[in-house]
Amino acid sequence: MTVRKVHSGARALVIGFDVGTTFSGVSYSILEPGQVPVIKSITRFPGQEHVSGDSKVPTAIWYDRDGMVRAEGAATTTGAYVDKAQDENWVHAKWFKLHLRPTRETPIHPLPHRKSATSVLADFLRYLFECTKTFIEQTHPNGRDLWLSLENSIQFVMAHPNGWEGKQQNQMRDAAIVAGLISTSEAEHDRLRFVTEGEASLHFCIQNGLGLDSIARGDGIVVVDAGGGTIDLSTYRMVNKSNGHREYEEISPPQCLFQGSIYVTERAKAYVAERLENSKYEADVEYIASIYDSGPKLSFDGEELASIKFGSARDHDPGLGIRSGAFKIPASDVRKFFEPSIAAVVAAVREQCISALGTRISSVFLVGGFAANDWLFSELKSRLAPLRLDLVRPDTHVNKAVADGAVSFHIDHYVSVRVARFTYGVVISEEYNKDKREHADRGAKRFRGLNGQELIPNSFNAILRRGVKVAETKVFRHHYIKRSTQLALLDHFSIDLYTYRGSGDPQWLDVEPELYEVICRIEGNTSAVRKYPIRRINVPNSEFYELDFEVVLSFGLTELKAQISWEENNVEKRGPAQILY
Template identity: 50%
Template sequence: MSLRQPYSGPSRKLVLAFDVGTTFSGISYCILDPGSVPEIRGVTRFPAQEDVGGDSKIPTIVIYDKQGRFEAAGAEALDPRFEDDDDDTKWVKAEWFKLHLRPKTKSAAHVTEDIPPLPQGKTAIDVFADFLRYLFKCARLYIEQTHGNGVELWRGLQPSAEFVLTHPNGWEGAQQNMMRKAAIVAGLIPDTEGGRSRLSFVTEGEASLHFCIRSGSTSEATKTGKGIIIVDAGGGTIDISTYKQTCASPQAFEETAPPECHFKGSIFVTNNARRFLETTMQNSRFLGDVPHITRCFDKTTKLRFRNAEENQYIKFGTLKDRDPNLNIRSGQLKLLGQDVASFFEPSVQCVVKSVTDQLKASKAEISSVFLVGGFAASEWLFTQMKKQFGQVGLDVCRPDSHVNKAVADGAISFHVDHFVNARVSKFAYGTNVRTVYDPENPEHLARSGRCSRDLSGALMIGGLFDVILPRDTTVTETHEFRESYYQLGSDPSELNIISSPIVCYRGKTEMKTSSAQYFVDKEPNMYSLLCHVHADLSRVPKLPRMSTLSRSKYYAANFDVVLSLGLTELKAHICWQENGSEKRSPAELVYDPDIVRED
C-alpha cells in the first residue's frame, strides 16, 4: 500500500462524500490542510442511531406527513410512532427511492413491481434532495461535535466544500444530472457554474476499488501483474468492475473491461422471500403477517443463511402463533434450506455470470475477485462465489469486516488519490448524420426513398450513425474524441445555436470511426438517445455559399463536436477554426431522463 502524499493545494478545504444506497447510506469526509497528509474519516454517529461504530450507516428512509412535509429520515425514521397502526394515516414512508432514478432500460422493467411507489406529489429528485439535505445536516452536527472548535471549523469550510456523490455503474449522464439537481435543491451547492463544479460523481465500483487499494487488500493481488475484479454487492444493484495496475509508484489503475450493473441486490432476495411467503400462506390467518415475517427474514435469517442442507427459521411471533400445516410453531416459521437458497439463486447466478463475462472481456488476465458492499456480508453469497471461482484458480475475498463503508470511504479516496486514470467505454458513442447519396452504393440504393436535397443542392440520404467513440475503447482522462460536422442555413442567424444529439449504440457490431457510417435501421433497437449537445455558434464564422441548383445564397458553419469520455462524467465542447487558430466553447449536455431505451 503506497503512502498518501501531503495535500499541496493552496488553502484548507472540506470534501464530503455521500453514499446514498438503496437500503443504507453513509458519509465520509476529509479536511485537506496544505502540507498535511489527508486522512479519511467516517461519520460514525447519527441522530437516534443505536449502534455507533466504524461501519455506521443509516437506513435510506424518509418520512413525510400527509401534506408532504418532511418529518424524519435515517435512523429517526425508525421511531415506533411511524409504525403505529393507529397513526398509519398520518405518515408516508419513502424507501428504496434511489431506484426511481435508474436508467429506463427494458431489462430493468421488473424493478418497477419490486420497489415501493414514491409518495404522492413527490418526484425522485424531491425525495433524493430531502435525504441529501438530511445527510448534510448529519455531517455538520458530527463535525461540529467531534472536532475542536468544530462550529467555527464548519462555518469556515462549508461555503467552499466539495462533494462526491456515488452511483451504480449503470447510471449515466441523465442520472447524474438528476442527482445534481437534487444537490442544488438540497442546498449543497448553488446553481451556478462555480457551484456545479464543486460536485463530482464516482461509480460505486470505482469507489470500491479505491477502498480496497487504501485498505491494502489489493497489494498482494497486483504484485502478480494481473488484474482484479471488484464486485460491489449492495441493496439494490450489483456492480462489477475490472481493473489492472499500470504503475506501482505512484499507484495507477485502468479499467480492462466495460463495467456492468444489475438490479439483483439483496432487496430482491427479500422480495423473492416475500412472494414465497405470500404463496405459502395464501389461505391462512397468517397472510396478513407476511410483511412482518418478511422484515424478520430480512434482518435475521437472510444474514445467517449459509447451509442449504439445513432447515432455516424465521422468528416472528409469540408462543401462541402456531400452525403445523405451515411449519409454524411457537411463533417460528421453519423453511427448507433449499427454499431459502432459491431466494438467493437469481442474485448468485447474476454475479457468477457477470464475473465470468468480465473474465472473458478483460484485456488483462485476472487473479482475484473482491466482494464488497452490504450484500457482501451474506455468507451464502460469499461461499457460493468461492465455490464457483476457486475451482478455476481465482482468489475470492472480502477486504474488510466493515464492508458497508467501502463506497463512502472510497469516494473520498477517489477525490484525493485518483488512482484510476483510464476507463473503458461501455457503448459506441456518436450522432445521427446525413451523407451524399451514392447511387452505386447498394445500401444507398435500397433506401433511395428517404433522399432529400439540402440547401447546397446536394442529394443527401439520412438515417446514418456516425461513430465518435467506439465501444470497448480504453480512454484516458485527457483523451478527447472529435468528429467534424457542418450546419447549413438560409440566414446566418439560423446557425447561432445548435442542438446535436449524442446517440449510444448498445449492440455487438464492432464499429469504427473515421469514414465508416452505419444505417440505424439495421438494428433500430440497439440505438438510443443519450443527450443533446447544446452550443452557442454565434462566434463560429458563417461562410456564404451558392446553391448549385437554385443559385440562391446560403451559409455554412463548420465545427467539431468534441467529447471527453475518460472522466466519470461526460463532457462536451464545440471547436472551430478562426483566423488560422482553434477556438473552443463549452457545450451544455441536456438529458431526457424519461426516455425508455434498450440495453
C-alpha cells in the same frame, strides 16, 4: 496499505456520499496543507446514538400526509416514530434510489404521492449533510469554529451505480441543489463530482492494501460491490508511468446488475405470499418478509432453515409451515432466493475476464453491505475457484467501502483510463451512392440538401465504440456542417448524442432500432463562428450559408463534458457547449 501523499493544495473539506438502496453512509476528510489526509466516517446519526461506531444508516424517510418530512434514517425504525406513523397514516419512502435507474422496469417500491425521486433524494441528502455537520462540530476540537471556517470550501463527491449515466447524474445534481449543498451557478457545479461505486470501491481496496501483490505482478482485479439494490463490477490493472507514478486503468466495460440483497428479500416475499395465499395469515406477508430481511437473511449459512418469528405460540399451522408463531422455510428453498444473484455475479465475473483481453485476472474483491453475507461469499468463492480466481473480502467494514472510496477518489484519483460501456455516436445523412447496397435499399428515403447533394438519412456515425479504453485527457471530435438560407439560424446548434447498446457494428438506425437511445442533447452558441456564403452551382439566386465546426467530447472523465471548436486565422478556438438530459 498504500501511503497517501501530503496535501499540497488549499485547505478544504471533502464529503463523500454513498446513498444506497437500503443503507447509506458518509465519509469526509479535512485537507490541511502540508499534512497527510485522513478519511473518517460519520458514525453517529439521530436515533442511532446507542449504536457504537456504525457507519451506515437506513435509507428511509417518513412523510406525513402533507408531504412533510417527519423522520429520516435511523429514526424511521424507532418505536415512537413507527407507532406515530401508523396512527397518522404517514408514508414510508424507501428504495427510492432505484427510481433513478435507466432501465424501464417497474420500480419495486412506489414513491410517496406527489414526490419525485429527485425531491426525495434531496430531502435525504439534506439530512445526511446535517448529520455530517453535527458530527464534525461535536467530535473535533473547536468543532463549531472548524465547520464555519470550512463550510464555504466543501467539495462533494457522490457515488452512484456503474449503470447510472448522465441523466441520473443530472438528477443527482438537481437533488444536491434542492438540498442546498450547491447553488445553481455553473461555478458551483464544479464543487460536486461523481464517481461510480465500482471505482470508489477500487480506491477503498487500494487504501486497505487489498490485492497489492497480484496487482504488482501485473494481474488484473475485479471489484464486486454488492449492495442493497445493485451489484457493480469493475475490472482494473495497474500501470507504472515513466515518472514512477502508479495509476490504474479500467480494462473491461463495467457492469451493473439489479441483483442486490433486496431482490433476495423480494423472492422470499413472493415465496411466503404463495404459501400463505387464502389463509388467515395472508395479511402478514409484508411483515414476515421484513423480519426475514433484517434477520434470517443476514445469518443464512446455506444449511440452516429460516425461522421467521412473527406471531405468538398460538399461531400454529404445520401445513403452512408455521410452528409456535414462526414461519419455517427449508434451507433448500432459501438457497433458491440467493441463486439468481449468485449466478448473475459468476456470469458477470466470467464476462469481465473475457473482456480483459491480454490481462490475466487473478483476484476478485467483494465489498458492499451484501458482501457481509457468508452464504453469498462462500458460494461465490467456490464457484470462482475453477476459474482460478481468488475471492477475498476486506477485514474492515465492507459496508463503508463506497463512502470512503468516494473521498479517496477526490484525494488520490488513482484511475486515469476508463472503458466505454456502450457505443456513442450521432445520426447523420450520408451522400447517396447508388452503388452501395445499403444506400440502394434506402433509395426511397433520399433527399436533396441545400448544396445539391442527394442524401440518405439515419446513418449512425460512431464517435466512441464499446470496449475502447479512454484516457481522461483524450477528446473525441465530430466534424459538423450546418447549412441554412437564413444566417440567424446558424447562431445556435443542437445535436442528439445516441448510445447503441448492442454488441454489433451499428450503422443504420433502422437496423435494431430498439438498441438505440438518445442520452442527451448537446447545444451551443455558434454566433462567434464565421459563416460562409455559398451559391449552388448552375442554380441562380440560390445562396445559402454554411457553418463548419467540431463538437469536442470528453468521455474519459466520470461525467461527460462537451465543447465546440472552430478555426480562426489558423488558430483553434473553443467555446462552451451545454449538455441537456
